[in-house]
Amino acid sequence: MIKHLLSADDLDRDTAIGILDIAERMAATAGREIKKLPTLRGRTVVNLFYEDSTRTRISFEAAAKRLSADVITFSAKGSSVSKGESLKDTALTLQAMGADAVAIRHPAAGAPHRLAGWISGSVLNAGDGTHEHPTQALLDAYTMRSRLGHVEGLRVAIVGDVLHSRVARSNLSLLTTLGAEVILVGPPTLLPVGFEKALPPGASISYDLDAVLPKCDVVMMLRVQRERMIDSYFPSEREYSRRYGLDRRRMALLPEHAIVMHPGPMNRGIEISSQVADSARSTVVEQVANGVSVRMAVLYLLLGGNA
Amino acid sequence: MTSTWLIRGARMPGGGPTDILIRDGVTVEVGTVLDSRGATVIDADGLIVLPGLVDLHTHLREPGREDAETVETGSRAAALGGYTAVCAMANTDPVADTAGVVEQVWRLGRDAGLVDVQPIGAVTVGLRGEQLAELGAMATSAARVRIFSDDGHCVADPRLMRRALEYVKAFDGVIAQHAEEPRLTVGAQMHEGEVSARLGLTGWPAVAEEAIIARDVLLAGHVDSRLHICHVSTAGSVEILRWAKSKGWRVTAEVTPHHLLLTEEYVTGYDPVFKVNPPLRTAADVAALRQALAEGVIDVVATDHAPHAVEDKECEWAYARPGMLGLQTALSVVVKTMVEPGLLDWDGVADRMSRIPARIAGLTDHGHDPAPGVPANLTLVDPTARVRVDPSQLASLSRNTPYAGMDLPCQVVATFLRGEPTVLDGKAVR
Numbered sequence: 157m158i159k160h161l162l163s164a165d166d167l168d169r170d171t172a173i174g175i176l177d178i179a180e181r182m183a184a185t186a187g188r189e190i191k192k193l194p195t196l197r198g199r200t201v202v203n204l205f206y207e208d209s210t211r212t213r214i215s216f217e218a219a220a221k222r223l224s225a226d227v228i229t230f231s232a233k234g235s236s237v238s239k240g241e242s243l244k245d246t247a248l249t250l251q252a253m254g255a256d257a258v259a260i261r262h263p264a265a266g267a268p269h270r271l272a273g274w275i276s277g278s279v280l281n282a283g284d285g286t287h288e289h290p291t292q293a294l295l296d297a298y299t300m301r302s303r304l305g306h307v308e309g310l311r312v313a314i315v316g317d318v319l320h321s322r323v324a325r326s327n328l329s330l331l332t333t334l335g336a337e338v339i340l341v342g343p344p345t346l347l348p349v350g351f352e353k354a355l356p357p358g359a360s361i362s363y364d365l366d367a368v369l370p371k372c373d374v375v376m377m378l379r380v381q382r383e384r385m386i387d388s389y390f391p392s393e394r395e396y397s398r399r400y401g402l403d404r405r406r407m408a409l410l411p412e413h414a415i416v417m418h419p420g421p422m423n424r425g426i427e428i429s430s431q432v433a434d435s436a437r438s439t440v441v442e443q444v445a446n447g448v449s450v451r452m453a454v455l456y457l458l459l460g461g462n463a
Numbered sequence: 464m465t466s467t468w469l470i471r472g473a474r475m476p477g478g479g480p481t482d483i484l485i486r487d488g489v490t491v492e493v494g495t496v497l498d499s500r501g502a503t504v505i506d507a508d509g510l511i512v513l514p515g516l517v518d519l520h521t522h523l524r525e526p527g528r529e530d531a532e533t534v535e536t537g538s539r540a541a542a543l544g545g546y547t548a549v550c551a552m553a554n555t556d557p558v559a560d561t562a563g564v565v566e567q568v569w570r571l572g573r574d575a576g577l578v579d580v581q582p583i584g585a586v587t588v589g590l591r592g593e594q595l596a597e598l599g600a601m602a603t604s605a606a607r608v609r610i611f612s613d614d615g616h617c618v619a620d621p622r623l624m625r626r627a628l629e630y631v632k633a634f635d636g637v638i639a640q641h642a643e644e645p646r647l648t649v650g651a652q653m654h655e656g657e658v659s660a661r662l663g664l665t666g667w668p669a670v671a672e673e674a675i676i677a678r679d680v681l682l683a684g685h686v687d688s689r690l691h692i693c694h695v696s697t698a699g700s701v702e703i704l705r706w707a708k709s710k711g712w713r714v715t716a717e718v719t720p721h722h723l724l725l726t727e728e729y730v731t732g733y734d735p736v737f738k739v740n741p742p743l744r745t746a747a748d749v750a751a752l753r754q755a756l757a758e759g760v761i762d763v764v765a766t767d768h769a770p771h772a773v774e775d776k777e778c779e780w781a782y783a784r785p786g787m788l789g790l791q792t793a794l795s796v797v798v799k800t801m802v803e804p805g806l807l808d809w810d811g812v813a814d815r816m817s818r819i820p821a822r823i824a825g826l827t828d829h830g831h832d833p834a835p836g837v838p839a840n841l842t843l844v845d846p847t848a849r850v851r852v853d854p855s856q857l858a859s860l861s862r863n864t865p866y867a868g869m870d871l872p873c874q875v876v877a878t879f880l881r882g883e884p885t886v887l888d889g890k891a892v893r
């Protein structure tokens with residue numbers, strides 16, 4: 157049993173597999189006529205979003221509602237959050253409301269850790285700055301398992317702006333915990349200094365995407381932001397796309413069975429071409445759907461269900 | 464008010480027990496079995512007497528942030544920490560960049576009367592790094608400023624730094640540099656390395672400090688000026704300082720207690736009480752800093768006492784202000800990190816925390832062992848005491864100590880400022 161999900165490091169192998177198994181059962185119920193499960197009736201789940209992310213917010217809301225929880229959403233827009241109330245004061249408010257779980261999305265790394273120190277309910281990291289996004293990693297692992305049958309033994313390339321990517325950090329941790337091999341690929345400017353010494357067993361770094369692709373089961377493309385170019389992390393979008401973008405030519409280097417993932421939102425034409433994004437190998441749409449099941453499973457686990 | 468005090472049986476660093484008779488602000492006799500008539504006697508058996516400690520780097524926050532600290536509360540914290548003089552950094556609001564502001568701070572210190580508050584003047588107007596402040600006016604003001612610093616900011620422009628170094632030679636001034644190449648630390652949150660990679664916090668690379676130190680020791684050598692490096696935090700900086708000193712250049716350096724004790728691993732929980740600039744570094748850096756302080760490559764310990772209001776620390780890491788309290792725990796941390804491991808003896812502590820900083824700051828009344836005719840600025844320390852740090856018990860208005868709950872060695876029992884106690888029985892007299 158874990159109280160919070162702040163980092164993918166909080167999950168050992170058995171707990172992670174337990175979540176994926178529950179998510180599978182949750183997904184099965186989603187196909188039925190009655191989509192609501194009574195599991196969290198009478199419990200309060202708060203979505204505290206300091207960043208605009210309609211996709212993730214809706215996913216968490218849907219997950220909590222399908223478990224019959226009372227759902228309250230605080231968005232950065234139109235609430236006290238935007239009026240400059242401190243996280244501490246907001247935490248005290250949530251505590252007074254009796255929040256059983258809070259899913260927090262925040263631009264500052266570690267904000268969920270701070271929140272966990274101030275409230276008695278569970279805290280679920282829904283993305284904190286450039287740190288982690290553990291439910292994204294869980295849904296990615298879930299997607300790999302449903303497409304390829306297993307996660308253990310897979311070779312996964314995570315490509316692009318690893319330095320600023322919470323998706324990359326959480327996936328690196330979770331996938332290696334689950335026994336996958338992870339290769340982080342990108343220009344050296346976008347890979348953290350000293351990361352090679354901090355990597356878990358089973359992980360490595362490469363600057364050469366073409367060399368990595370032929371041996372991959374999964375390629376996960378990360379969103380690259382335009383402002384990185386202005387900060388001289390790379391010279392131009394065109395050069396980035398040439399060296400690290402996934403287009404049809406590169407996709408052809410992949411083994412037959414390999415899949416292409418992207419956490420979204422995509423920059424079509426930069427890190428991924430439309431032909432690749434819309435191809436049969438792409439799991440982008442499934443990832444969104446799987447997000448709800450995985451978040452249901454996490455809420456279920458944190459709020460006292462048994463795996 | 465005048466009074467007479469007899470300190471009985473205190474041990475001088477490196478010496479045996481001795482008695483010290485203090486009258487009218489000065490030590491009048493040192494020896495054994497002195498005439499105690501008319502004197503208040505302090506039994507100092509088992510205590511060590513140090514020259515009153517001198518801090519080259521204190522943020523007193525007044526004027527401007529009196530909710531975080533005032534000259535008076537900071538002075539009290541200093542006295543309780545064994546200090547008799549502190550140098551107040553210039554990054555107040557308004558900035559201490561004119562004779563008027565430095566005289567105001569100096570007067571506030573004199574009114575509080577708990578330590579000598581020696582203002583530091585800003586190097587540039589508004590700490591903006593564009594134009595020299597009126598350094599000469601501050602030097603000739605009542606505050607007699609000798610140390611100039613834009614601390615909090617680096618004097619990043621090399622030409623401006625050169626001019627500042629040269630200009631202050633006219634009044635034996637020294638530029639205290641906060642060494643941080645600003646283009647290498649945009650958005651920086653913690654030491655850049657394995658831990659920052661894992662935590663997703665923007666890195667503050669060691670090279671941002673080392674590059675400025677390398678540049679500035681070369682400049683100081685070129686124009687033969689005095690340069691002081693604030694809060695040295697990396698092993699690489701130590702190597703550069705060692706080289707600069709071997710050239711005979713007039714370069715001094717300080718290390719903070721927190722950089723002698725704490726490492727970047729404390730950042731892992733994202734509690735901003737551990738956020739400081741320069742950031743906590745690696746265990747290898749800590750070891751190099753201790754060694755450098757032992758060898759004298761780093762000359763002094765300075766606290767960088769940086770009080771912050773609760774709301775500036777009880778928040779997200781990235782939004783928190785950098786800085787830690789230091790005055791009341793500095794001596795204990797130095798004992799823990801330097802004396803207990805055998806890197807420094809008590810005479811070395813007196814050098815690094817009193818005699819040498821007094822000399823760098825030009826504070827002629829401070830940094831002297833008790834001797835007839837010398838101003839009685841002294842500290843009595845119980846070396847066997849152990850104290851658990853309780854933030855709510857600190858004299859500072861702020862609570863941002865990184866040592867909360869830690870057991871630290873030694874305790875300041877009494878502090879004398881010009882012959883009058885500011886601390887007795889470990890408590891401030893007012």
Ligand SMILES: [Zn+2]
Pocket residue numbers: 614615616641693694740741
């Ligand atoms: Zn500084």
